[in-house]
Amino acid sequence: MHYRSREVEQVRKIAYDCDVLVIGGGIVGLSTAYAITRAAPGTRVTVLEKEPGPARHQTGRNSGVIHSGIYYRPGSLKARFAVRGAAELVKFCAEYDIAHAVTGKLIVATEREELPRLHSLVQRGRENGIPVRELVTAQIAEYEPEVRGLAAIHVGTTGICDFVGVARRLAEASGAEIRYGARVLRIDRRASLGVAALTADGSVVRGRVLVNCAGLYCDEVARMTGDDPEMRIIPFRGEYYELARPELVRGLVYPVPDPAFPFLGVHLTRGIDGGVHVGPNAVPALAREGYAWGVVRPGETRLALTWPGSWRMARRHWRYGGGEVRRSLSRKAFTRAVRGLLPAVTENDLVPAASGVRAQAVLRDGTLVDDFLIREGDRAVHVLNAPSPAATASLPIGREVARRALTVLSGVPDRGGDAAGRPRRRNP
Template sequence: MTASGQSFDCDVLVIGGGIVGLSTAYALTRAAPGTRVIVLEKEPGTARHQTGRNSGVIHSGIYYRPGSLKARFAVRGAAEMVKFCAEYGIAHQVTGKLIVATGRAELPRLHALVQRGRENGIPVRELGPAQIMEHEPEVRGLAAIQVGTTGICDFGAVAAQLAAASDADIRCGEEVTAIDRRAFGVAVRTSSGTVLRARAMVNCAGLQCDRVARMTGDEPDMRIIPFRGEYYELTDPSLVRGLVYPVPDPAFPFLGVHLTRGIDGGVHVGPNAVPALAREGYDWSTLRPRDLATTLTWPGSWRIAQRHWRYGAGELHRSLSKRAFTTAVRRLLPSVTESDLRRAPAGVRAQAVLRDGTLADDFLIRESPRTVHVLNAPSPAATASLPIGREVARRALRALSG
């Protein structure tokens, strides 16, 4: 298989049919009408992994470092996502959310979030215990902030609309098995034996993005370490009116167990975060030796374990013990019992981990000849997918002339 300079099947080949890949294709066909775009997705349909397995929250951007891609794209993306949903009749709601401090040690972190929200241009309102109960009668806390721009939607439906509204050729069931990059373009072979030639390639492969990058000959100096987020749902959704979050621990990139009333009216509780035994390992019974070997042989994995073993042990305990999970939920919702919780589908977060054990805390987009790699795009990537797509499309169009 070689890339030929004589003919191309498309101008830009996008690998990955999640919301970021589809948003990139959507942006490409709008920024440069006539650009020929093909999207390859290995699953039978689009949005089968991170996009279709989350709690559907349109994040405000309050948590993210001012000036970071996450902060800028989440704030902009939240407003654009609401507008996109309204334009295409996709179910959505701007609900706002509460971030609740349940212990005195959390109060300084809560106040820091107020400041961060203001720096990011996000409206926040501080609440006392009585005001918390006015919004959420069953929730208890010492103090809280209300974030008005948070919302909910169906990101799977958003992804489907992006696919329908773009002029891209979207091909499902086509897993990339080999890539040949030359000075004049890129050739890709798929599991069906098809060979496609493109002038430029975009890697939006999510849980597999580091492997795709290495197929091109690039060494991304990171690996995707999969963390499974396990959810329950409330048997009595009336216990929670909206969205309720704890004050996050800044030492770890996960938000902690929270309560999310979804667009269908159900209330998700979670997630916790445990290392998955496969990149698409949605339960403990799914183990893929190749994926596990990648995790265990990457130096960053062991450095994470050394730094955060106590945190990880707690997450593992809550994964294996419903009683322990319920205890964590009671910090926010004291009246909840084990019988109030039933298992819900899990998700897997594609977390980029650097060689030194650093968990990448911002979106990570890297360019090389004829190629753009999206190497870290976990939450809030779905919220920020429209501006991310435009940014990646801009770089891809630049790569066409590279």
């Protein structure tokens, strides 16, 4: 009994820097901070981001599409959050004057064997409550005169936006303390004493609960806390080109995806700046921030190669992966893939653009995790798989992670104390 009293007294004397410590300043981490401070005013949130600004990786290196949710299994987190998130994101952008547009998009079947998959997407879209218009060959030209296909569907709720602008606004509106340039080196978690993160500049940040939104490094952060994430992030680079003749494409044009993979295939996307992105493909990256073949981090490559799931995934999907690598190394092969949708395109029309890296969670048995994956540990919530459409779904994802974090927080000592453990006055 005496020992327990001393332990409680020690907890009360800890100078916590915050109630919730969020690691990762991408759109999911910042949306979580935003959601926490709205759901529980007065809750102190600190966000640690290793880069000098927000949204420098997955959030800021994608095609900028607000996804409708048509691709995702009905009832899944992706389906529910994408459909809800798309509508909320448009309202958020309008409210805060962030560049965006609801453009709609075409999903086009160019081969006869794709027609059943296209029809399945129509059914899935309707199950997810998404308005879909089916098009025959002649009707495709109403939307995209240069695009060729056997059939297509038009999805009216798809759009585009400035996701980096959204992330910045979430950071500002959250009221959280955002520490940029704060790379986390070590985490000390104790059931009775909270969570402490040591950053590269020697600072120690203490919180009652940790939220792991570290994206490409989320599995490493989970292991730092002592939790086994039971997955490994395997990075896939998505390579883009810019279309030198943007007048060839009016809006957004996608192929019919292969349901065996979480990738949507090479598509055409007119962005908010008026340019047209072509891509991405999906090739294994040799570093978690491997934005080019020349970026190699041996330690990170070794982690990927020693994960049993990597080899099982490779054996299962080597043919698909081989095609992606071929298109990565040969602009001629990439051009052929694009010409299936856009026959007028030539090699000279494709100008190399910035690449992105997808943080893909892979299980030990080689399964590519298809849905968002959020797990809880002692004093911790880990977001372990949140690739596309996470940016679209960022507002509902943030609320879900915030709900879990606040539930965990409600069960730890001194829920309402200030930095010295004294009760805090709440906002009315």
